[in-house]
């Protein structure tokens with residue numbers, strides 16, 4: 001169970017004094033797992049990268065291996081990420097296919113670190129921002145957010161006209177289910193951290 005790993009007393013969060021070179025403080029969490037004998041794994045958890053290493057790995061090996069794993073995760077993410085130009089092109093395709101009556105196009109589309117929202121559209125300067133949590137998301141879920149924000153170019157609120165256009169998106173429930181599931185997982189993953197703090201307070 002991963003939760004047991006997370007509250008294992010062997011876990012540590014890198015602080016000031018042992019931040020690894022090239023990695024900003026607080027971005028990486030190293031978990032020493034007693035269940036792991038040899039293998040090392042890394043995964044993205046919200047804004048952080050969690051690296052799980054065997055409990056007995058030496059500090060020297062940790063310093064050598066962790067940056068390597070972090071680089072691997074970043075390379076994977078870069079390969080999966082659409083460029084901002086590609087996002088704008090995709091919006092154009094979606095509007096032409098699903099809502100040809102909207103002729104407005106965004107002046108700029110950009111990735112943003114947004115934890116609370118999936119996207120935003122500012123009518124004044126026609127700029128669309130997409131949460132970087134969607135980097136690597138299934139195309140269908142990303143399309144759904146792109147289309148939603150693109151409709152806002154024409155309709156600022158979620159009124160009947162907005163809803164009528166959004167309803168044209170095929171299998172919107174599946175895309176919504178992915179987004180809801182992602183948010184639920186984020187909440188669930190945050191729980192062990194809170195639990196850890198609670199345990200330390202009573203230690």
Ligand SMILES: [Zn+2]
Pocket residue numbers: 148152158
């Ligand atoms: Zn909206």
